[in-house]
Amino acid sequence: xxxxxxSLVNGLVFGLLLFMVSAGLTLIFGMMGVLNFAHSSLxxxxxxxxxxxxxxxxxxxxxxxxxxxxxLLGASIERFMLRRVHRHGHAQELLLTxxxxxxxxxxxxxxxxxxxxxxxxxTELARTAFNVNGLNIPLYRLFIGAVAVSxxxxxxxxxxxxxxxxxxxxxxxxxxxxESLGHNVGFIFLLVFAIGAALAGLAGAVAGAFYPTxxxxxxxxxxxxxxxxxxxGLGSLEGALVASLAIGLLTxxxxxxxxxxxxxxxxxGLSGWAASIGGPFSITLSSLTxxxxxxxxxxxxxxxxxxxxxxxx
Amino acid sequence: xxAISLSAVxxxxxxxxxxxxxxxxxxxxxxHALIGPNGAGKSTLFNLISGQFxxxxxxISLNGRRSDRESPETIARRGVARSxxxxxxxxxxxxxxxxxxxxMANHGVRFCFWRTAASQRAxxxxxxxxxxxxxxxxxxxxLAGELPYSExxxxxxxxxxxxxxxxxxxxxxxxxxxxxxxxxxxxxxxxLTAGRTLLVVEHDMDVVFxxxxxxxxxxxxxxxATGAPDEIAKDGRVNEAYLGKGLH
Amino acid sequence: xxxYVRIALCLATGVVLLAPLTFSDRYxxxxxxxxxxxxxxxxxxxxxxxxxxxxxxxxxxxxAGMFAVVHLMRxxxxxxxxxxxxxxxxxxLSGSIIGVLCGFVATLRSGAYFSMIxxxxxxxxxxLGPRWQALFGGEAGVSSMRLxxxxxxxxxLNEVYLIVLGWSAVGFATIWFFAKTPLGQIAFALGxxxxxxxFLGYRTHAVKxxxxxxxxxxxxxxxxxxxxxxxxxxxxxxxxxxxxxPVIQTFIxxxxxxxxxxxxxxxxxxxxxxxxxxxRLWLLYQGIAFVLVVMFLPAGIVGSLLMGKKRPLREAIxxxxxxxxxxxxxxxxxxxxxxxxxxxxxxLRASQDGSWVSYRLFNMxxxxxxxxxxxxxxxxxxxxxxxxxxxxxxxxxx
Ligand SMILES: Nc1ncnc2c1ncn2[C@@H]1O[C@H](COP(=O)(O)OP(=O)(O)OP(=O)(O)O)[C@@H](O)[C@H]1O
Ligand SMILES: [Mg+2]
Numbered sequence: 001x002x003x004x005x006x007s008l009v010n011g012l013v014f015g016l017l018l019f020m021v022s023a024g025l026t027l028i029f030g031m032m033g034v035l036n037f038a039h040s041s042l043x044x045x046x047x048x049x050x051x052x053x054x055x056x057x058x059x060x061x062x063x064x065x066x067x068x069x070x071x072l073l074g075a076s077i078e079r080f081m082l083r084r085v086h087r088h089g090h091a092q093e094l095l096l097t098x099x100x101x102x103x104x105x106x107x108x109x110x111x112x113x114x115x116x117x118x119x120x121x122x123t124e125l126a127r128t129a130f131n132v133n134g135l136n137i138p139l140y141r142l143f144i145g146a147v148a149v150s151x152x153x154x155x156x157x158x159x160x161x162x163x164x165x166x167x168x169x170x171x172x173x174x175x176x177x178x179e180s181l182g183h184n185v186g187f188i189f190l191l192v193f194a195i196g197a198a199l200a201g202l203a204g205a206v207a208g209a210f211y212p213t214x215x216x217x218x219x220x221x222x223x224x225x226x227x228x229x230x231x232x233g234l235g236s237l238e239g240a241l242v243a244s245l246a247i248g249l250l251t252x253x254x255x256x257x258x259x260x261x262x263x264x265x266x267x268x269g270l271s272g273w274a275a276s277i278g279g280p281f282s283i284t285l286s287s288l289t290x291x292x293x294x295x296x297x298x299x300x301x302x303x304x305x306x307x308x309x310x311x312x313x
Numbered sequence: 314x315x316a317i318s319l320s321a322v323x324x325x326x327x328x329x330x331x332x333x334x335x336x337x338x339x340x341x342x343x344x345h346a347l348i349g350p351n352g353a354g355k356s357t358l359f360n361l362i363s364g365q366f367x368x369x370x371x372x373i374s375l376n377g378r379r380s381d382r383e384s385p386e387t388i389a390r391r392g393v394a395r396s397x398x399x400x401x402x403x404x405x406x407x408x409x410x411x412x413x414x415x416x417m418a419n420h421g422v423r424f425c426f427w428r429t430a431a432s433q434r435a436x437x438x439x440x441x442x443x444x445x446x447x448x449x450x451x452x453x454x455x456l457a458g459e460l461p462y463s464e465x466x467x468x469x470x471x472x473x474x475x476x477x478x479x480x481x482x483x484x485x486x487x488x489x490x491x492x493x494x495x496x497x498x499x500x501x502x503x504x505l506t507a508g509r510t511l512l513v514v515e516h517d518m519d520v521v522f523x524x525x526x527x528x529x530x531x532x533x534x535x536x537x538a539t540g541a542p543d544e545i546a547k548d549g550r551v552n553e554a555y556l557g558k559g560l561h
Numbered sequence: 562x563x564x565y566v567r568i569a570l571c572l573a574t575g576v577v578l579l580a581p582l583t584f585s586d587r588y589x590x591x592x593x594x595x596x597x598x599x600x601x602x603x604x605x606x607x608x609x610x611x612x613x614x615x616x617x618x619x620x621x622x623x624x625a626g627m628f629a630v631v632h633l634m635r636x637x638x639x640x641x642x643x644x645x646x647x648x649x650x651x652x653x654l655s656g657s658i659i660g661v662l663c664g665f666v667a668t669l670r671s672g673a674y675f676s677m678i679x680x681x682x683x684x685x686x687x688x689l690g691p692r693w694q695a696l697f698g699g700e701a702g703v704s705s706m707r708l709x710x711x712x713x714x715x716x717x718l719n720e721v722y723l724i725v726l727g728w729s730a731v732g733f734a735t736i737w738f739f740a741k742t743p744l745g746q747i748a749f750a751l752g753x754x755x756x757x758x759x760f761l762g763y764r765t766h767a768v769k770x771x772x773x774x775x776x777x778x779x780x781x782x783x784x785x786x787x788x789x790x791x792x793x794x795x796x797x798x799x800x801x802x803x804x805x806x807p808v809i810q811t812f813i814x815x816x817x818x819x820x821x822x823x824x825x826x827x828x829x830x831x832x833x834x835x836x837x838x839x840x841r842l843w844l845l846y847q848g849i850a851f852v853l854v855v856m857f858l859p860a861g862i863v864g865s866l867l868m869g870k871k872r873p874l875r876e877a878i879x880x881x882x883x884x885x886x887x888x889x890x891x892x893x894x895x896x897x898x899x900x901x902x903x904x905x906x907x908x909l910r911a912s913q914d915g916s917w918v919s920y921r922l923f924n925m926x927x928x929x930x931x932x933x934x935x936x937x938x939x940x941x942x943x944x945x946x947x948x949x950x951x952x953x954x955x956x957x958x959x
Contacts, residue, residue, distance in 0.1 A: 029673070033673075035673035035676065035677065081852075081856060084856055085855060085856055085859070088859050090672065090673065091613065091615055091672075092855060092859060094615065094673060094676065095615075095808070095812055095851075095855050096852060096855045096856065098617075098805075098808065099809075099848055099851040099852035099855055100852060102805070102809075102844070102847075102848035102851065103845065103848040103849060103852060105848075106842070106844050106845035106848055107845065110842065110845065110895070110898060110899055110902065111898075111902055113902075113904065219801060223680055223681055223684040226677040226680060226681060227677075227681055229677070230674060230677055230678065230681070290688040291685050291688040291689055293681075294681045294682070294684055294685035294688070295685065297678070297681050298666055298681075298682070298685075301666060301669055301670070301678065302666065302669075305669050305670060363760060365756075365760075384759070385756075385759040385760050386759050386762055386763060386764050386765070389759070389760055389761060389762035390762045394760070394761075395760055397757075401754060401756070401757045402753075402754065402757070403749075403750045403753040403754050403757070404753050404754075405749060405752070405753050406746075406749065406750055406753065410746060410749075410750075411750075413746070414746065414747065414750055414758070414761055415761055417743055417746075417747075418761045418762045418763060422743050423743070423744070423747070423763060423764075424744055424767070424768075424771060425742060425743040425744055426739060426742045426743070426744040426745065426771075426775075427742070428742065428743075429738075429741040429742055430741060430742060430743045430745075430746050431741065433743075472761070476761065476762065
């Protein structure tokens with residue numbers, strides 16, 4: 001019971017973190033058709049900048065400044081790089097962001113070294129929020145969750161009630177139509193890219209203090225975030241939320257389960273045979289945690305190629 | 314048995330119903346024109362027949378076999394070929410290679426990787442003959458993407474006809490052509506569709522009246538009249554709804 | 562081209578390709594790695610050049626080939642008697658089997674989705690790697706020994722090079738020939754306009770699976786060749802780096818030219834081998850070069866050389882000068898930063914009361930506080946930028 005509760009909270013928070021990063025990615029992808037390979041690198045930069053700035057200004061100011069800096073970087077990437085290759089098509093844009101991800105990875109290693117830095121939780125949040133059955137829920141986990149939820153709410157309100165939201169929504173369904181609106185589309189693209197980058201940066205600055213901030217954090221999260229976008233469906237915020245939570249929960253809930261395929265065959269009396277084969281039969285579910293998101297994705301693709309919330313062609 | 318038969322077909326995009334209950338029968342060997350004002354749903358109807366879209370409700374049969382759940386590939390393999398109103402070609406292929414794709418499909422050459430495409434005599438001969446027909450022989454080695462518009466239209470037609478289909482759907486084959494080019498194209502279509510079933514969308518009434526055996530008029534997603542050309546010309550509703558004073 | 566130019570070119574190519582037979586192990590090894598990378602990148606590019614599918618997970622098929630070959634060589638040690646020259650085929654076989662399975666799923670979607678799925682499949686295999694001890698050998702990997710075969714000992718790598726050269730030739734010939742076959746033509750058309758192809762009655766998903774399988778088979782062959790040479794392999798071959806390599810090499814070389822990927826792969830593997838001994842920052846430079854090529858030479862190096870318009874000699878020289886100035890100052894700044902930000906430098910500073918002590922770079926003693934150290938490279942970079950800006954202006958007025 002206690003185990004289930006911890007897992008639930010951890011999974012929920014991890015899912016919300018996934019959502020914070022994938023929201024920006026799916027926003028950019030849905031609107032501009034650009035798959036931003038460097039998105040999780042921007043998340044990593046958010047964490048590192050939060051750490052660096054925080055050493056001068058303290059945690060809270062850094063939490064504000066780091067996403068702003070990442071947004072500025074995102075805007076310049078859009079304005080000076082992506083726009084240049086736009087006429088060569090989406091694949092060229094994808095390649096460009098892929099190259100940027102490589103460069104950012106190397107620069108982070110150059111500046112901060114190959115090991116994680118000591119980006120820590122501010123003392124006022126380093127407490128236990130509450131205690132259930134002798135189990136401590138850290139306050140910071142709730143903080144991450146709160147940031148993510150308020151992000152979802154403000155994005156949702158923005159999409160629903162403002163002009164930007166109107167155009168973004170129109171662009172999700174009719175990109176050509178919005179393109180033909182003329183001159184302001186360029187600026188909207190810039191804005192969307194900057195907002196997407198800021199969201200990634202904020203996620204990094206918040207989560208970096210809790211999870212390790214190291215040069216591999218972009219790579220580790222990046223592919224899972226792609227999974228979220230594929231599973232959730234193209235450009236769908238709700239889809240991204242559902243997929244993030246599902247993957248977050250599933251991966252944490254399975255951490256403690258030592259089920260194996262061989263064990264599952266026990267009712268058929270085959271467990272001994274399967275265990276003797278070893279290999280995939282004796283891998284425990286808990287050790288598959290890292291692989292689980294990808295297995296889920298392949299499954300969803302086969303059953304529902306457009307993703308959970310995607311439009312069917 | 315009819316070549317194409319639609320019964321009570323509807324198609325919705327979101328909340329707007331574009332095709333609103335169409336019944337249409339095209340007989341085997343008939344040349345049938347589909348006319349109607351812009352936005353009436355003619356191309357959408359083509360997309361439904363050729364398998365690009367699935368109807369929201371209703372049934373479509375081709376040569377007596379239900380087809381509205383089939384993929385475009387399957388429908389094409391049943392001998393149905395279509396051209397596109399908005400030219401849809403292969404930018405990196407030459408004129409020759411483009412037509413060869415159609416001819417290879419017709420010869421059943423698909424997953425062949427042990428011999429070169431150029432070594433297939435029968436295919437090459439068919440391609441050359443077809444290029445001659447559409448007056449593109451001298452352009453054989455030009456990239457499809459670099460042709461002028463009217464020649465792209467001719468190429469579009471050539472690929473479609475290369476399949477030697479039993480049922481041919483042509484969406485505005487003469488749009489954007491000069492008067493002579495259009496006349497040539499019509500003559501070509503007449504010759505190459507002899508004995509086959511043709512359903513054609515066309516805005517030029519002279520072409521429609523001289524080429525087709527029967528005409529259906531589609532207005533706002535519904536067929537308001539079907540009949541021989543002189544019947545249609547006399548039909549009051551048609552004149553009112555669509556033809557207006559444009560008819561002689 | 563004149564006949565004697567062709568003959569000279571063929572002879573030169575022949576000499577270059579056969580020279581490694583006389584090399585010592587270190588350089589024969591480099592030659593093998595260059596050829597293997599060239600074949601791998603070309604195999605990867607089958608998907609992009611024809612069908613416009615961009616795979617970010619080709620390391621899987623390469624790795625599958627390597628593992629298959631190393632396991633087969635172990636079986637040889639245990640008494641199975643497959644001649645070494647046929648061993649790389651096991652790589653092609655396992656690559657194609659995994660390729661059919663993964664390709665079937667990945668090609669359900671196109672565009673960016675395809676890229677994400679291939680990436681995720683690679684991550685899946687990579688995450689399983691350390692768990693499946695019997696197959697992947699855990700952290701230590703799997704090792705084997707080449708046994709003598711057909712009168713050759715295959716102890717030295719220049720003998721192995723012969724096998725690598727032969728099979729690479731087969732691989733390249735396959736890629737060249739495939740483009741001319743009906744299926745190759747269909748794959749080409751698929752990259753342009755999949756919808757239209759469907760309306761001609763072609764099952765495009767099947768076409769994509771075939772193409773993917775061929776690409777994976779040749780990647781597996783490349784991996785197999787490396788397996789024969791390296792005699793061991795561990796699961797990190799499935800990691801992101803091996804999947805990224807053919808992407809980078811292909812687009813730097815030129816993706817729409819038949820031998821562009823091979824050129825890019827040989828070039829970067831060669832440079833990488835030389836420079837990774839000299840600098841820690843080789844990957845950074847490679848990434849920067851990649852981004853610059855994507856932005857300014859979308860046709861890649863070979864593509865631009867072949868298609869680019871002829872420039873007057875003076876402009877070509879000026880352009881080269883600009884590029885050299887900019888890259889020299891960039892390299893200088895990056896290397897300086899790498900030293901000044903290192904732990905050893907900060908502990909040195911700490912021992913000197915935090916003063917900015919001088920550092921050594923390119924055999925020079927440099928003082929971080931001196932304006933010349935930073936001013937000179939900046940001026941060089943600016944000069945380079947101004948030159949290229951002027952050249953561009955001239956191009957536009959011309
Ligand atoms: N995929 C789609 N999604 C939404 N609406 C569509 C789609 N395809 C067509 N429509 C709408 O259906 C209506 C009919 O379009 P269609 O192209 O079938 O007309 P048409 O009769 O061929 O006109 P034209 O003579 O201009 O070619 C148009 O209002 C169009 O906007
Ligand atoms: Mg139309």
